[in-house]
Amino acid sequence: xxxxxxxxxxxxxxxxxxxxxxxxxxxxxxxxxxxxxxxxxxxxxxxxxxxxxxxxxxxxxxxxxxxxxxxxxxxxxxxxxxxxxxxxxxxxxxxxxxxxxxxxxxxxxxxxxxxxxxxxxxxxxxxxxxxxxxxxxxxxxxxxxxxxxxxxxxxxxxxxxxxxxxxxxxxxxxxxxxxxxxxxxxxxxxxxxxxxxxxxxxxxxxxxxxxxxxxxxxxxxxxxxxxxxxxxxxxxxxxxxxxxxxxxxxxxxxxxxxxxxxxxxxxxxxxxxxxxxxxxxxxxxxxxxxxxxxxxxxxxxxxxxxxxxxxxxxxxxxxxxxxxxxxxxxxxxxxxxxxxxxxxxxxxxxxx
Amino acid sequence: xxxxxxxxxxxxxxxxxxxxxxxxxxxxxxxxxxxxxxxxxxxxxxxxxxxxxxxxxxxxxxxxxxxxxxxxxxxxxxxxxxxxxxxxxxxxxxxxxxxxxxxxxxxxxxxxxxxxxxxxxxxxxxxxxxxxxxxxxxxxxxxxxxxxxxxxxxxxxxxxxxxxxxxxxxxxxxxxxxxxxxxxxxxxxxxxxxxxxxxxxxxxxxxxxxxxxxxxxxxxxxxxxxxxxxxxxxxxxxxxxxxxxxxxxxxxxxxxxxxxxxxxxxxxxxxxxxxxxxxxxxxxxxxxxxxxxxxxxxxxxxxxxxxxxxxxxxxxxxxxxxxxxxxxxxxxxxxxxxxxxxxxxxxxxxxxxxxxxxxxxxxxxxxxxxxxxxxxxxxxxxxxxxxxxxxxxxxxxxxxxxxxxxxxxx
Numbered sequence: 001x002x003x004x005x006x007x008x009x010x011x012x013x014x015x016x017x018x019x020x021x022x023x024x025x026x027x028x029x030x031x032x033x034x035x036x037x038x039x040x041x042x043x044x045x046x047x048x049x050x051x052x053x054x055x056x057x058x059x060x061x062x063x064x065x066x067x068x069x070x071x072x073x074x075x076x077x078x079x080x081x082x083x084x085x086x087x088x089x090x091x092x093x094x095x096x097x098x099x100x101x102x103x104x105x106x107x108x109x110x111x112x113x114x115x116x117x118x119x120x121x122x123x124x125x126x127x128x129x130x131x132x133x134x135x136x137x138x139x140x141x142x143x144x145x146x147x148x149x150x151x152x153x154x155x156x157x158x159x160x161x162x163x164x165x166x167x168x169x170x171x172x173x174x175x176x177x178x179x180x181x182x183x184x185x186x187x188x189x190x191x192x193x194x195x196x197x198x199x200x201x202x203x204x205x206x207x208x209x210x211x212x213x214x215x216x217x218x219x220x221x222x223x224x225x226x227x228x229x230x231x232x233x234x235x236x237x238x239x240x241x242x243x244x245x246x247x248x249x250x251x252x253x254x255x256x257x258x259x260x261x262x263x264x265x266x267x268x269x270x271x272x273x274x275x276x277x278x279x280x281x282x283x284x285x286x287x288x289x290x291x292x293x294x295x296x297x298x299x300x301x302x303x304x305x306x307x308x309x310x311x312x313x314x315x316x317x318x319x320x321x322x323x324x325x326x327x328x329x330x331x332x333x334x335x336x337x338x339x340x341x342x343x344x345x346x347x348x349x350x351x352x
Numbered sequence: 353x354x355x356x357x358x359x360x361x362x363x364x365x366x367x368x369x370x371x372x373x374x375x376x377x378x379x380x381x382x383x384x385x386x387x388x389x390x391x392x393x394x395x396x397x398x399x400x401x402x403x404x405x406x407x408x409x410x411x412x413x414x415x416x417x418x419x420x421x422x423x424x425x426x427x428x429x430x431x432x433x434x435x436x437x438x439x440x441x442x443x444x445x446x447x448x449x450x451x452x453x454x455x456x457x458x459x460x461x462x463x464x465x466x467x468x469x470x471x472x473x474x475x476x477x478x479x480x481x482x483x484x485x486x487x488x489x490x491x492x493x494x495x496x497x498x499x500x501x502x503x504x505x506x507x508x509x510x511x512x513x514x515x516x517x518x519x520x521x522x523x524x525x526x527x528x529x530x531x532x533x534x535x536x537x538x539x540x541x542x543x544x545x546x547x548x549x550x551x552x553x554x555x556x557x558x559x560x561x562x563x564x565x566x567x568x569x570x571x572x573x574x575x576x577x578x579x580x581x582x583x584x585x586x587x588x589x590x591x592x593x594x595x596x597x598x599x600x601x602x603x604x605x606x607x608x609x610x611x612x613x614x615x616x617x618x619x620x621x622x623x624x625x626x627x628x629x630x631x632x633x634x635x636x637x638x639x640x641x642x643x644x645x646x647x648x649x650x651x652x653x654x655x656x657x658x659x660x661x662x663x664x665x666x667x668x669x670x671x672x673x674x675x676x677x678x679x680x681x682x683x684x685x686x687x688x689x690x691x692x693x694x695x696x697x698x699x700x701x702x703x704x705x706x707x708x709x710x711x712x713x714x715x716x717x718x719x720x721x722x723x724x725x726x727x728x729x730x731x732x733x734x735x736x737x738x739x740x741x742x743x744x745x746x747x748x749x750x751x752x753x754x755x756x757x758x759x760x761x762x
Contacts, residue, residue: 045570057569057593061562097690156713157404160690171592179594248558248588249608250690254400255558299551299563300570305523 024280027271031286034319035293042297054296056178060171062292063185064240064247068259069266069284070192071236074229076267077196078209079276080136082230084125084144085237085263088118089256091147092241097161097251107167107242114242115235121147122234126227140230152253159251167246181243193281205229209276266291269319290319388424389451389646391639392444395429396437396457400556401606401692402581403455405711406479406635409697410453412710413639417721422647434461441465444474451475451642453635459526459740460484475645479638480630481527482656482734482741489655490741491638494527495734496661498580498629499534501756502602505626505665506576508760509600512542514575517567518550519560519603521580526740528552531580537752541759548574553582557606557692560585561592568593576600581630584608584691597622604629605662608691610683614669627664628756631696632711634659636703640725656734656741662696663756675708676717684708701726 039055068085075082095114100106121143128139151159170181196202208215208225216222237256244255270287272279294315298308393410395403407427414425428444430436437457442465444452452469456462456478463485469476470487477489506516518535521528539545549567553560560582568574568589576599579586583603590598598621603609609627612618637659644650664682672681675688677698684695688708697711698704702725707717736745 042570053572053593054569057565060592061565156408158401158690158693158712160712163686163691172594174594179592244558247592248561248585250557250692252400252557252690252692254556257556258559258562296566296569299566300549302547302550305552 024283027283028280028286031270031283031290031319035286035290038290038293038297042300045297045301052177056182058289058293058296059182059185060179060247061296062288063181064243065259065262065266065288065292066185066189066285067240067243068237068263069270069288070188070281071233072263073267073270073272073279073281073284074196074205074236075136075233076264076272076274077205077276077279078226078229079212080129080140080226080230081264081274082122082125082140082233082237083137083260084122084140084147084234086256086258086260087144087147087151088121088234088237089241089244089259090151090251090253091121092118092238093245093251093255094151094155094159094161094241094253095238096167096242096245097159097163100162100164100167100245105166107164107246111239111242114238118238118241119231119235122237123227123231125234126230129230130223130226148253155253157253159253161251163249164246167242168249170243171247181246189281189285196281201225201228206277209278211277262288262291265316269316287319291316389422389643390447390449391423391425391451391453391642392447392449393425393427394437394440394444394452394454395427396455397429397432401690402555402630402632402694405694405697406455406632408711408714409632409636409703409706410639411714412716413636413705413722415714416705416716419643419722420716423643430457432457434458438462438465441469441476445469445472449474450646451477453477453479453639453642455479455635456481456483458483460743475642477638477642479635480632482737484739484741484743486655486742489638489641489652489657490734491634491641491657491659492734492741493630493634493659493661494530494740495656495658495737497534497752497755498604498661499531500538500752501534501661501663501754502626502628503535503538503578504754504757504759506578506600506602507538507542507545508757509624510545510576512760512762513544515546515548515571515573516576516578517564517571517574518547519564519577519579519582519586520550520552521555523552528580530737530740534752535578538754538759553579553585555581557582557585557588557608561588564589565592568595574599577602579603581606581694583627584612587612601625603627605631605664605694605696606691607684607686607689607693607695610664610669610695611671611686611691613664613666614671614683619666624666626666627669627695628662630694631659631662631699632694633697633699633703633706636706637699637725640702640722643722644725651728652731653728654733658732658734660732661756672708677707701730 072082072085092114095117096110099110125140125143128134129136171179173180175183204220204225207220208222212222241256245251266284266288268274270283272284295312298311393407395407397403411425413419414423428440430440434457441452441462445468452474459482462483466476466483466485466488479491482490482492482494520532548571551563551567553563564586577586579601581604583601584606586601587609598618602625605627612623613625613627669683670681671683671685682695698706704723705717705720709715710717734741735748735751736742737747738745
């Protein structure tokens with residue numbers, strides 16, 4: 001142990017127990033904790049906040065972000081970035097809207113069809129990244145522009161189709177006083193977490209993100225993994241577009257626009273390393289909830305718009321600061337013993 | 353070479369022949385000069401229903417006889433960046449444009465380019481938005497009092513008392529400021545009207561829905577919503593929130609909003625309001641005025657033409673049966689257009705050529721020909737609004753006067 005770490009023995013002990021706590025557990029717990037605190041504190045702003053209605057509204061509003069953040073996170077895990085998300089949300093929405101017939105339950109086949117089409121677009125991006133060695137952000141930016149422009153050209157600016165009452169009932173219906181989409185999201189989150197953490201595919205993505213060279217040497221099919229990851233990201237965006245059609249009752253060419261930066265924010269605030277290889281979906285879900293909760297509360301406070309965005313930016317900074325790597329260490333130190341009277345570096349030098 | 357030359361001559365002959373035929377029918381005889389006017393359609397951004405419809409109307413008119421023989425229309429989309437639209441204008445002027453018809457992204461940022469164009473004799477018309485450069489022409493509803501009139505309508509529905517949301521446009525935008533200033537001139541007279549939430553929804557349906565949903569979670573006791581474009585999203589948010597009683601809503605001209613106003617189920621749940629605001633038809637009127645200036649040498653006594661405020665209350669919503677907008681109908685069945693479709697694409701006096709197909713696809717209405725616009729006394733000048741259509745000017749004292757609705761007293 002002491003060979004592996006040059007620091008003196010007492011420090012090693014704390015670090016080891018800090019690791020035991022693990023950022024995988026701490027990050028989502030801190031984020032969920034902050035969210036709950038915010039919800040409780042919001043009663044002070046408006047007495048109607050903090051109730052079941054608000055909580056269910058927040059979960060519904062963050063559902064779209066959670067879905068796109070899943071795709072974005074997969075791409076970030078392998079060290080990439082997906083800038084085509086807004087266009088693919090739009091494409092998914094336009095297809096869903098155009099294919100919907102008034103018969104009601106047509107969305108049963110529309111969802112897989114939309115996922116396949118958007119997934120294929122994503123696979124093209126992945127192929128460009130994996131085999132043509134185009135930097136991910138250039139490749140996905142270009143793909144996004146192409147998809148958006150094609151959508152604009154084909155729809156002449158006004159996507160047409162039919163609203164689906166059955167799809168809308170995911171949001172307007174109630175099962176045990178909650179909209180059905182909430183139950184679906186729980187299933188989605190469990191499924192995605194298992195895909196990431198407990199399947200060979202998921203584990204290989206971490207290996208690939210940590211070191212593409214090592215992954216290649218270890219015999220992982222790097223190219224195919226990359227293509228699959230971008231396809232999943234695009235399909236997730238398409239799925240979000242599908243859900244948005246249910247929520248908004250229609251598709252517009254701007255429907256995906258507001259999801260690019262939030263998807264990156266949810267992933268990064270959720271502790272995923274932008275360099276790849278580290279992060280987990282539960283944290284991104286927690287971050288989506290936190291960001292949505294915060295924006296819900298901040299928009300009900302009567303202050304100038306400029307201040308709202310400044311505060312929003314500060315909260316993201318604070319959240320990222322609070323989730324630094326050494327946070328588990330700091331926590332476990334706090335739990336293990338009373339805070340030392342002298343500053344820690346001094347203790348270390350004393351023991352030398 | 354020779355072959356194409358003769359083909360060209362043949363085409364010219366056909367055009368001249370067609371022009372003479374039209375002339376014989378009492379149409380525009382100017383087609384005979386066979387020269388096509390080079391017109392540019394400059395859009396800043398595109399992608400929302402409003403922008404597409406306004407652009408499609410211009411394209412449809414340019415393809416409607418006799419303009420189809422007179423106009424060579426090119427469309428340029430430059431995005432939300434002012435610089436990009438400036439350079440788009442510059443290239444159009446350099447290319448020898450006869451006219452530019454444009455949705456301006458900024459009321460002051462384009463002035464230098466516009467001035468340069470005017471000096472070179474390019475006719476520059478803007479629609480919906482206005483510019484402070486006096487040599488440009490405009491057709492816009494901005495001076496017609498959308499903010500104050502819809503605000504007063506909302507106050508009247510609420511009998512001067514209640515909690516309201518302000519669903520705003522783009523932060524820092526002059527148009528949003530004009531609407532909200534007008535609205536506040538009304539709201540501040542009623543101490544029992546409480547604005548419990550205000551949010552910027554960027555004139556976008558989906559943003560409006562998300563922001564309204566957030567505000568509804570915080571303030572379920574809301575009684576009315578003052579909205580700008582994007583109001584259809586506010587309805588979607590109300591419905592998705594699962595509430596029984598629906599707040600009143602004032603907003604712009606989306607088909608979804610008009611259908612909701614006429615929806616008996618929503619009416620039973622207390623829904624009411626007025627549909628008003630920005631008409632995409634203003635692009636068509638601007639284009640026709642420009643063409644009459646170019647072709648017939650029409651003279652206008654002023655540069656800023658006021659588009660009268662569209663105004664449709666719940667009782668006035670009438671659903672069209674066909675693709676033509678006739679017999680006073682003002683909304684379409686949900687099977688024909690999406691909820692985000694902006695209905696105000698037609699004007700009986702000024703734009704009888706427009707129909708659903710022109711707004712949705714940019715194609716001319718079958719069988720339609722361009723009808724001449726009425727004389728100058730049918731048009732009204734827009735009031736001076738500093739920062740919107742003029743610089744260093746004073747707005748009239750009665751800028752926020754009510755034109756559509758009487759104030760509620762006690």
